Amino acid sequence: MSNEIELMTGTTVGIKAKDGVVLAAEKRVSYGFYLMSKSGKKVYPITNRVGIASSGVLADIQTITKVIRANIANMEIEMKRPVSVRATAKLLSIILFQNKYMPYIAETMVGGIDDEGPKLFILDSWGSLIEDDFAALGNGARTAIGLIETGYTSSITVKEAKELAIRAIKEAIARDPTSGDGIDTLTITSSGYSEDSIKL
């Protein structure tokens, strides 16, 4: 595990639908040849309308999530309004960039719904911030992305997007040794978020 890229374990998928956003990730926690846990959670709601999902080192994923949650909770109280998806992603981007010489080993996506509609952003370890319609991150991304690439249309609904995300992660699990053991999903629409966990 000398290569940083090889530490980007797992598979994360995010799809922007016309009525919301779907984030999904598998549950495997592996260190080299050792499968340490089958119940790693990598998809988290941040607010009622914004969530994040990551691949990489679980400690880093958990830390990033907690830091963003604390900052955004505080910001929402201070601003007296729901925070935008872009603001959440930009803040995370700055935190990642500030640590660029000892980076968090995690690739993250921030998705949700705000005044401007459904939004999805992806971030690498160093904090680059890219807005996209769909994305796949982690070691399994190379396998997962093909399925989404052909299955995605801009008129996709949240329901269809969730099915597509699950199929894409299953495909990655079939060929990526660092991915597996179940799928967590987070669906965000204008009426709030719902979490789901699928056993394999």
Add this chain to the structure above:
Amino acid sequence: MFSPQMAGYDRAITIFSPEGELYQVRYAGEAVKRGWATVGLKCSDGVVLAAEKRKLGPLIDLNSVEKVYMIDTHIGAASAGLLSDARILIDYAREQAQIYRLLYDEQADVEYITKRISDLEQAYTQHGGVRPFGIALIIGGVDKNGPRLYQTDPSGIYFGYYATALGSGSTLILEYLEKNYKYEMDINSCIKLTIKSLSLVAESLEADRFEIGVIDIKTKYFRKLTMGELSKLIEEAKSEGLPQKPSA
């Protein structure tokens, strides 16, 4: 000069009087009351910030005197009191607006900037070795919530307003605004109402005696009225009829 009870309690800002007052903060409020008249108005169409400028000497170039400032593209502020203190707060507010953009990739709310300024003002009423800012600001702008108008004072308190005035003659201006203000106005009527209210205390009605900043709801962009625009609106306000100045 001072009553026996009061003696001594105005020596340091961090000492309360037995009545629970901080005299230095109150004196800072006096500096605001003696400042040149400043008015802020919001209407359904945007926000207007205006100030009167007095000719300090026959050779002064009033165009170089600034009392209405841009904080960010969508926020402006007008000040009354010690202008040198205002500059420090304005620089701070501009910096905070840019930090917010850098952190969140969006424009700061007007209330957020107001709060940042008020927090700084409050700190200068509680720490040793400093004095309070002798300045009050009217901060206005258009953000996600629509047109917004706030006023801060040296104590660090802030309130939201539909219309407000600061400085000498502000009581007169507020009286006039209370009778003539309404929220549903287009931006030009709002500017003219501001000019009319300032005419109650203004030394003269020449264009260079006024400084007016406007943020309308469509462009959400702060801009200062040019001399040409000012002269035109002053003429229009005159033809609509200016309020009667009370006899001294």
